[in-house]
Amino acid sequence: MKLDLDNTADQPVFRQLAQALKQKILSGELQPGARMPAETALAGENGIHRSTVREAIRALEQQGLLYREEGKRKLFVSRPDTEALSRRLVTPMVMNRVTFEEIWEAIRALDPAAAEAAANRRNVEDLAALDDNIARTKAAMGDPDALVRLDIEFHELIALAADNRVIKSLRLPISDLFYPSFQTVMTSLNASERLLAAHEKILQAIKWGDADEAKEWMIKHLNDFRKGYELASLDITGPAVLPKMQDR
Amino acid sequence: MKLDLDNTADQPVFRQLAQALKQKILSGELQPGARMPAETALAGENGIHRSTVREAIRALEQQGLLYREEGKRKLFVSRPDTEALSRRLVTPMVMNRVTFEEIWEAIRALDPAAAEAAANRRNVEDLAALDDNIARTKAAMGDPDALVRLDIEFHELIALAADNRVIKSLRLPISDLFYPSFQTVMTSLNASERLLAAHEKILQAIKWGDADEAKEWMIKHLNDFRKGYELASLDITGPAVLPKMQDR
Numbered sequence: 001m002k003l004d005l006d007n008t009a010d011q012p013v014f015r016q017l018a019q020a021l022k023q024k025i026l027s028g029e030l031q032p033g034a035r036m037p038a039e040t041a042l043a044g045e046n047g048i049h050r051s052t053v054r055e056a057i058r059a060l061e062q063q064g065l066l067y068r069e070e071g072k073r074k075l076f077v078s079r080p081d082t083e084a085l086s087r088r089l090v091t092p093m094v095m096n097r098v099t100f101e102e103i104w105e106a107i108r109a110l111d112p113a114a115a116e117a118a119a120n121r122r123n124v125e126d127l128a129a130l131d132d133n134i135a136r137t138k139a140a141m142g143d144p145d146a147l148v149r150l151d152i153e154f155h156e157l158i159a160l161a162a163d164n165r166v167i168k169s170l171r172l173p174i175s176d177l178f179y180p181s182f183q184t185v186m187t188s189l190n191a192s193e194r195l196l197a198a199h200e201k202i203l204q205a206i207k208w209g210d211a212d213e214a215k216e217w218m219i220k221h222l223n224d225f226r227k228g229y230e231l232a233s234l235d236i237t238g239p240a241v242l243p244k245m246q247d248r
Numbered sequence: 249m250k251l252d253l254d255n256t257a258d259q260p261v262f263r264q265l266a267q268a269l270k271q272k273i274l275s276g277e278l279q280p281g282a283r284m285p286a287e288t289a290l291a292g293e294n295g296i297h298r299s300t301v302r303e304a305i306r307a308l309e310q311q312g313l314l315y316r317e318e319g320k321r322k323l324f325v326s327r328p329d330t331e332a333l334s335r336r337l338v339t340p341m342v343m344n345r346v347t348f349e350e351i352w353e354a355i356r357a358l359d360p361a362a363a364e365a366a367a368n369r370r371n372v373e374d375l376a377a378l379d380d381n382i383a384r385t386k387a388a389m390g391d392p393d394a395l396v397r398l399d400i401e402f403h404e405l406i407a408l409a410a411d412n413r414v415i416k417s418l419r420l421p422i423s424d425l426f427y428p429s430f431q432t433v434m435t436s437l438n439a440s441e442r443l444l445a446a447h448e449k450i451l452q453a454i455k456w457g458d459a460d461e462a463k464e465w466m467i468k469h470l471n472d473f474r475k476g477y478e479l480a481s482l483d484i485t486g487p488a489v490l491p492k493m494q495d496r
Binding site for chain 1: 270273274280310311312313327328329330333334336337339340341342343344346349350351353354356357358360361365412413414415417418422
């Protein structure tokens with residue numbers, strides 16, 4: 001594979017090579033799953049040293065664009081997992097001690113947009129999954145842990161029904177950061193009835209295809225949660241309650 | 249450093265070690281910049297093999313939590329760069345051919361929230377920077393390329409004035425994906441007067457501390473842009489115009 005490299009350019013050749021290969025992956029010329037040309041071939045055809053090729057390949061591996069089977073030498077093009085990558089934002093956000101208020105504002109921006117889009121694009125399976133979630137929520141009224149899990153699921157199902165992959169990925173790290181606070185609020189206040197009522201209103205509006213109403217109820221629901229946080233005597237401007245971190 | 253590891257657990261020891269070290273970094277016990285204990289010390293004190301320690305360290309390096317100076321062996325704790333990490337989402341989003349509509353819906357969720365927060369938290373420097381941006385926009389009315397750059401800057405300044413690090417990071421990949429389309433619209437339609445008028449209304453509302461008005465004008469501004477995209481005969485449900493990718 002002959003690539004357009006320039007020995008006299010400011011940018012080091014390995015970086016030019018990495019960028020040229022990345023461009024081929026982004027444009028679809030190199031598809032996920034495709035075998036990469038061998039190091040020796042890339043070096044020979046472009047008149048560059050093998051160590052330069054290796055450095056470019058390492059950069060692309062770090063970006064999750066190339067994949068090598070454990071202990072083997074064959075390299076394949078891979079597609080970085082958007083959701084896993086998005087969730088990696090949780091770590092620096094925790095290290096930067098983001099506040100509950102910052103997280104809440106972000107989820108209050110994204111989830112009403114998801115509810116609105118869900119009302120415009122809902123399909124039968126999405127509605128069935130949401131109905132099922134509400135039925136299980138009704139059965140779990142006395143169990144705060146179950147309610148928190150069901151609430152996480154409800155909001156994820158809304159994002160799924162919204163059929164927007166950008167919103168779906170971006171809300172993941174905030175959701176991970178948001179829910180430990182939620183657990184605290186649910187166990188210290190008796191908020192289960194209000195939660196169920198709001199979820200029912202949101203789903204109803206989505207079923208009717210009433211995007212404005214779905215959005216408004218989602219906003220009310222999230223405003224309610226913020227009030228709950230304050231009623232539970234938590235400081236909204238303090239660092240958010242830390243999630244139990246999984247190794248990602 | 250003695251850590252709590254369990255040889256009989258399901259999880260491999262290297263992963264337990266990585267997780268235990270990550271927890272110490274997240275809790276602040278190991279601060280960014282701190283020197284990591286040596287491989288041999290970690291292996292000896294925890295009664296594990298050096299190769300296990302090395303594997304754990306590699307996992308943390310990949311997550312950007314440990315840093316090693318080029319060619320040296322000393323390891324330091326580092327804080328992953330939230331914004332750089334967030335921007336890495338652009339690559340898989342492009343590979344997944346996200347549509348203009350998905351990107352637009354996400355920015356339409358985040359930027360009005362940023363305008364609202366900016367009206368609540370603005371300070372003198374933020375307002376001066378926004379005033380300066382508007383003055384330069386007025387001077388660039390006939391220059392579509394300059395207008396696109398100034399618009400990117402305007403929206404970033406709003407996110408800065410919002411003083412919300414979560415929203416600020418999450419909007420970066422969408423902004424990167426959004427602006428190539430914007431360039432197309434600006435050069436094919438004469439939208440500069442409407443853009444300036446909207447920016448002025450948004451800034452005015454922020455100055456008055458009128459959060460609702462700031463939010464509403466941001467929504468109008470973004471709705472306008474979507475209309476422009478359609479008027480320019482671009483398909484909102486097609487893949488977004490691809491950005492020129494930088495190597496990140």
